[in-house]
Amino acid sequence: MLTSLKRILKFSWIGFLRNKALVLEVIFVITISMSLITSLFLSQGVSEFLINYLQDKADISVYFKQNTSEQDIVGVEEALYQFSNEIESVEYVSQEKALQIFTETHKNDPESLQALEEVGDNPFLPSLVIKARDPIYYVQISNYLSQDSFKDVIDKIPYYDNKRVVDRLSAITDGIKKFTIGMGLILGLLAVFITFNTIRLTISASKDEISTMRLVGASNWFIKGPFIIQGILYGVISILIVDILFFILLMFFSPRLQVFFSGFNLLNYFRTEYGSLFLIQIIFVGIVSIVSTLLALNKHLKI
Amino acid sequence: MILFQNVTKIYHSELSPNHIPALNDISFKIEPKEFLSIVGRSGAGKTTLIKLLIGEEDITKGNIFFRNENIKETKFNELQKIRRKIGVVYQDYRLLFSKTVYENISYIMEVMGFSDKEISKSVSQVLEIVGLQDKTRSFPKELSGGEQQRLAIARALVHKPDLVIADEPTGNLDPYNTFEIINLFKKINESGATVILATHDRRVIDNLNKRVITLEEGKLVRDEKSGKFIL
Numbered sequence: 001m002l003t004s005l006k007r008i009l010k011f012s013w014i015g016f017l018r019n020k021a022l023v024l025e026v027i028f029v030i031t032i033s034m035s036l037i038t039s040l041f042l043s044q045g046v047s048e049f050l051i052n053y054l055q056d057k058a059d060i061s062v063y064f065k066q067n068t069s070e071q072d073i074v075g076v077e078e079a080l081y082q083f084s085n086e087i088e089s090v091e092y093v094s095q096e097k098a099l100q101i102f103t104e105t106h107k108n109d110p111e112s113l114q115a116l117e118e119v120g121d122n123p124f125l126p127s128l129v130i131k132a133r134d135p136i137y138y139v140q141i142s143n144y145l146s147q148d149s150f151k152d153v154i155d156k157i158p159y160y161d162n163k164r165v166v167d168r169l170s171a172i173t174d175g176i177k178k179f180t181i182g183m184g185l186i187l188g189l190l191a192v193f194i195t196f197n198t199i200r201l202t203i204s205a206s207k208d209e210i211s212t213m214r215l216v217g218a219s220n221w222f223i224k225g226p227f228i229i230q231g232i233l234y235g236v237i238s239i240l241i242v243d244i245l246f247f248i249l250l251m252f253f254s255p256r257l258q259v260f261f262s263g264f265n266l267l268n269y270f271r272t273e274y275g276s277l278f279l280i281q282i283i284f285v286g287i288v289s290i291v292s293t294l295l296a297l298n299k300h301l302k303i
Numbered sequence: 304m305i306l307f308q309n310v311t312k313i314y315h316s317e318l319s320p321n322h323i324p325a326l327n328d329i330s331f332k333i334e335p336k337e338f339l340s341i342v343g344r345s346g347a348g349k350t351t352l353i354k355l356l357i358g359e360e361d362i363t364k365g366n367i368f369f370r371n372e373n374i375k376e377t378k379f380n381e382l383q384k385i386r387r388k389i390g391v392v393y394q395d396y397r398l399l400f401s402k403t404v405y406e407n408i409s410y411i412m413e414v415m416g417f418s419d420k421e422i423s424k425s426v427s428q429v430l431e432i433v434g435l436q437d438k439t440r441s442f443p444k445e446l447s448g449g450e451q452q453r454l455a456i457a458r459a460l461v462h463k464p465d466l467v468i469a470d471e472p473t474g475n476l477d478p479y480n481t482f483e484i485i486n487l488f489k490k491i492n493e494s495g496a497t498v499i500l501a502t503h504d505r506r507v508i509d510n511l512n513k514r515v516i517t518l519e520e521g522k523l524v525r526d527e528k529s530g531k532f533i534l
Contacts, residue, residue, distance in 0.1 A: 003416060003418075004416065007413050014406075015401065018401060019401070036336045207403070208397070208400075209399050209400065209401060211397075212397045212398070212399055213399070213410070213414075214383075215357065215359060215386060215391065215397065216386065216387075216391075216410065216414060216458075217383045217384070217385075217386035217387035217411065217415070218378070218410075218414045219383055219385070219413055219414070220379075222414055
C-alpha cells in the first residue's frame with residue numbers, strides 16, 4: 001500500500017516535470033478560472049458593503065407633538081419592540097438634542113442660525129429615528145404608527161414624503177444583490193467549464209497510455225492516482241499565483257478604488273477574509289480537479 | 304491452461320449492415336508450457352484472438368478459459384490479476400511514450416508491487432538480453448522501429464509471466480535479431496512459460512517445429528502438433 005502510494009506520487013511528480021509546456025498551459029488556464037472565482041469573492045464583498053452603506057443612509061423619523069411627555073414617547077418606543085425582527089435601531093431625539101444637532105450641523109451657516117434666533121423658542125419636535133433592517137419594512141412600520149391609537153402623540157411621519165427615495169434605494173440594493181448572484185452563477189459556471197475542459201484535454205492526450213496501463217494489469221487507482229495528484233498540483237500552483245497577483249494589484253489599486261467604492265478598502269477585505277477565500281479556492285480546485293479527472297479518466301478506462 | 308470454446312467475435316459497424324465475423328466458432332486448447340504458433344493472412348483473426356484472450360475485446364459467442372477462469376465472466380480486479388500473469392508483445396508495441404525505456408519495463412513490476420531492488424535487477428537483466436542496456440534513459444520516440452520492438456519484448460518478459468503472447472514480434476527485426484528473439488522465446492518456453500506466437504514469418508514457423516494453428520477468414524482450418532507454414 002505504502003509502496004504503491006510512493007510510486008503514485010513519483011509518477012505524478014515525474015509527469016509534472018516532464019510535460020512542462022502542457023503543465024504551463026494548464027496552470028495558465030486554471031489561473032484564469034481561479035481569478036474569476038477570486039474576483040467574484042471580492043465583488044461579493046463590495047456589493048455587501050454597498051448595500052449596507054446605502055441601507056445605513058435610510059431611516060424614518062417619527063415626530064411627536066409639542067409637549068408630548070417623555071413617558072408617552074417611551075411608550076411608543078416600547079410598542080415598536082414587536083418589530084424587533086424588522087427594526088435595527090430606534091433612537092430618541094429630544095427637543096434639546098434636535099436643537100443641538102441643528103446648531104452643530106449649521107455652525108458654518110450664519111443665515112440658518114439667525115433664522116433660528118428669530119424664531120426664539122426651540123422650534124424642534126421630539127422624535128424617534130427608526131432604522132429598519134431592510135428598506136422594505138418602512139411601509140409596515142409607518143402603517144403601524146399611523147393608527148388612531150397614536151394620533152394624540154404623533155405629529156407626523158414624513159415617511160410618505162421620502163417614499164420615493166426609499167423605494168429607489170430598495171430597487172438599487174435589490175439590483176446589486178441580483179447582479180452579484182447572476183454574475184456569480186455565470187463566472188462560477190465559466191470557471192468550472194474552463195477547468196473541466198482543460199483537465200479533460202490533458203487526460204485525452206494520454207488516452208493511449210491509459211489503455212496500455214490497463215492492459216498490463218495496473219489497478220484503477222494506480223492509473224488514476226497520478227492524474228488526480230497532478231490536477232491538485234495544477235490547482236494549488238494556480239491559487240498561489242492568483243493570490244500573490246491579487247495582493248500586489250490590490251496594494252496598488254485599493255486606495256483609488258476606495259474612493260470609487262464609498263470608502264470600502266478592498267485590500268483590507270482581502271486580508272481579513274483571506275481564510276474564507278483560500279478555503280473557497282481550495283474546495284473549488286479540489287472538487288473540480290478531482291471530479292474532472294475522474295470523469296475524463298472513466299471514459300478511457302473501459303478496456 | 305487455456306481453452307477456447309466455440310468462440311465467435313463479430314465487429315459491428317455502423318457503416319456496413321453486414322457484420323462479418325472476425326472469428327467464427329473457434330475451439331482449441333493450450334496446455335501449460337506449450338509453444339503454439341498462430342498463422343494466417345492479414346485479417347485472418349490472429350490479433351482478435353489475442354485481444355479476446357486478454358479481455359481487451361468482448362467475446363460475441365462462446366467462452367475462453369484461462370486456468371479455469373472464464374474471461375467473459377471475470378470481474379475487473381480479477382481480470383487485472385490475470386493480465387499481470389501474461390506478457391504481451393503487441394503488434395503496434397503500445398509503449399508508454401512519456402516514460403523512458405527503463406520506466407516502460409519497470410512499470411509492470413511496480414504495478415505488481417515488486418521492491419525497487421528486484422525491479423532494478425530484473426530490468427537490467429532483460430535490457431541486456433534485448434540489447435537496450437545503453438538506452439535506459441531514452442524515450443521510445445528516440446528509438447528505431449527495431450529498438451521499439453525489442454523494448455516491447457523486454458516489457459512482456461521482465462516479470463517472468465506464466466504466459467507470453469507475441470503478436471508479430473519480429474516484424475521490424477533483421478534476420479539476425481529475429482533469430483535471437485525467437486531463441487529467447489524458446490528459452491522462456493523451456494523455463495516453464497507457455498508461449499503463443501502469432502506471425503506471418505514463414506522462416507520462423509518452419510524452423511520452430513512446434514504446434515501450429517492456421518486461421519483463415521476467422522475459421523480454424525488447421526491444427527498441427529509439429530506444423531509448417533501453409534497458407
